[in-house]
């Protein structure tokens with residue numbers, strides 16, 4: 268079973284993806300994590316995307332589609348969770364084509380519903396907690412980048428809600444409950 272977790276930054280996609288990995292043996296494909304890994308290992312692509320990511324803008328479709336294409340060559344295991352991908356209609360079309368090429372498709376697109384005020388609070392908290400734990404906050408977890416990330420979401424990613432609704436595999440879950448409540452709502456969709 269392959270699924271997409273769709274929602275604005277700070278909706279909790281990564282947290283829920285990790286739980287699905289642990290509980291269901293699925294494979295998490297987070298383009299954000301892949302891009303951060305490319306940056307920290309200093310690849311040419313990593314250096315190219317660094318400033319774009321820090322500003323909160325989207326990197327090119329070509330780069331992220333290439334990253335996903337590579338991963339789909341690997342083991343399918345318990346299915347893929349697409350986390351933070353696709354973020355544009357072009358990426359969504361490309362994902363559909365790639366999955367079809369591999370003889371598979373999408374079972375569910377889970378849209379996580381949250382409000383913007385909660386998002387800003389959550390992300391700024393995430394930054395504070397990271398620093399309090401002795402680490403460093405993500406460079407894009409600040410108010411200025413967050414505004415741009417939200418605008419990118421509404422301009423370029425939110426049209427995917429209509430796209431997948433029309434395809435017939437979109438389900439909404441409330442994203443504002445406790446982690447367990449959200450996990451339960453997602454399980455309700457996956458096990459229906």
Ligand code: AMP
Nearest residue numbers: 298299320323324325326331351352354
């Ligand atoms: P995330 O960890 O999903 O919040 O992604 C962090 C940043 O990586 C985003 O703000 C974008 O700059 C970039 N990024 C991640 N996934 C994508 C994608 N599918 N398309 C374009 N840019 C992406």
